[in-house]
Amino acid sequence: MVHVAVVGAGGWGKNLIRNFAGLKDCKLHTVCDLDAAKLSQNESLYPGLRTTQDLNEVIGSKExxxxxxxxxxxxxxxxxxRALEAGKHVYVEKPMTLSAADAERLVALADQAGRKLMVGHLLEYHPCVRMLKDMIDGGELGDLYYLYCQRLNLGVVRKDENAWWSLAPHDVSVVLYLFGAEAKTVTSQGHAYLRPGVEDVVFTQIRFADGRMASIHVSWLDPHKIRKMTLVGTKKMATFDDMESSEKIRVYDKAADVVPGTVSYADSITIRQGDIHMPMIKGGEPLKDECRHFVESILNNTTPLSDGRDGLRVVKVLEAATQSLRQGGAPVEL
Ligand SMILES: NC(=O)c1ccc[n+]([C@@H]2O[C@H](COP(=O)([O-])OP(=O)(O)OC[C@H]3O[C@@H](n4cnc5c(N)ncnc54)[C@H](O)[C@@H]3O)[C@@H](O)[C@H]2O)c1
Known part of the structure; x- marks a missing residue:
């Protein structure tokens, strides 16, 4: 039985509380938040739950x-x-930290303490992302040429972090997961229209050592509500539209084939237009699977999929893009 404390019972924390409370092999021991009203709400939802406004109580608890x-x-x-130094396993929401140097310190601390460090890269636990990963690794799409993601909406407009740090961590984590490689160069451009210094819209390109690339467009100042990813491979193409209630993945039997040995330029490329396939998506609720994965990694002493090193890789890209943004889109090498 893993005894868990959740720190932060806000908009997202309440989902984590609900999921950890419902897991077997796990006991939701304490909820910690500065807001007393949120604590009493949770006390009535989860009988027997302890609550505190003081993180020290969580850190100091032997239970x-x-x-x-x-x-x-x-x-x-x-x-x-502080939690790792006190010998606790840690699950931290995305972004793991606001700098790569801090992320590196957490990874080192977790290693030294022999404790699990996991980051809430939710989409890595999404059955559609898992399916795309299987398609890429199994060769169904051929070699992946490039992909692009859009995460757009009107609002929520934040004041402490820009659209890139608020919206892109999930996309960056998925891009690195699907490509199975570390980014080499990052270029980013964006603009702060509503509040000085807080970009509302950001366009970022990530290049890998072998020349493949990914593009991420995030905005909270857009007429469309889009959460979509398009992958273009040598054999097939695919889309993942998270706004669709079903039929989230479409696989297009479309490609541009380069015909070797042809003499004329006109004959050297053939366009193939085939069927569109909408596979049945099997799998659970991503957040529940993610929470269970954390508990199982502790019980079975296994490395979480979205471990501290994954968190660090993502923060490095987030940070490099910020540097590029500040330099008007200049490429930043990682
Ligand atoms: N994985 C996802 O899909 C996802 C989605 C939304 C948010 N998030 C992440 O979750 C985190 C929280 O986001 P949110 O939208 O719930 O924010 P929020 O502002 O709604 O909640 C934050 C909570 O933390 C509490 N808090 C602040 N300081 C505290 C302290 N010192 N001790 C204890 N509690 C304290 C606040 O009272 C508040 O209840 C962020 O890191 C965000 O990026 C992840």
Whole structure:
């Protein structure tokens, strides 16, 4: 049985609380938040739950094995550091930290302490993303040429973090997961229209060592509500539209085939237009699977899929894109 404390019972934390409370082999021991009203709400929802406004009580408790951090991003590093130093396993929401240097410190701390460090890269637990990964690794799409993602909406407009840090961590984590490689170069451009210094719209390109690329467009100032990813391979193409209630994945039997040995330029490329296939998606609820994965990694002593190193890779790209943004889109090498 893993005894878990959740720190931060806000908009997202309440989902984590609900999921950890419902898992077998796991006991939701404590919820910690500065807001007393949120604590009493949780006390009535979960009889027997302990609550506190003081993180020290969580850190100092001998009964708590794991701390789940869903506080605002600027607090992630310090809270995770203190929990790891106290010998707790840590699940921290995305982005793991606000700098790669801090992310590296957490990874080192978790290694030294022999404790699990996992990041809430939710989409890596999404059955559609898993299916795309299987298609890529199994060769169904051929070699992946490139992909692009759009995460657009009107609002929620934040004031402490820009659209890139608020919206892109999931896309960056999926891009690195699907390509199975570390980014080499990042270029990013965007603009702050509503508040000085807080970009509302950002366009970022990630290049890999072998020349493949991914493009990420995020915005909270857009007429469309889009959460979509398009993958273009040598054999087939695919889309993942998370706004669709069903038929989220479409596989297009379309490609541009280069015909070797042809003499004329006109004959050298043939366009193939085939069927569109909408596979049945099997799998559970991503957040439930993600929470279970954390508990199982503790019980079975296995490395979580979205471990601290994954968190670090993502933060490196987030940070490099910020540097590029500040330099008007200049390429930043990783
Ligand atoms: N994985 C996802 O899909 C997803 C979605 C939304 C948010 N998030 C992440 O979850 C985190 C929280 O986001 P949110 O939207 O729930 O924010 P929120 O502002 O709604 O909630 C944050 C909570 O933390 C509490 N808090 C602040 N300081 C505290 C402290 N010192 N001790 C204890 N509690 C404290 C606040 O009172 C609040 O209840 C962020 O890191 C965000 O990026 C992840």
């Amino acid at each position: 708590i094995d794991a701390v789940v951090i869903a506080s605002p991003a600027p607090m992630h590093f310090d809270m995770a550091r």
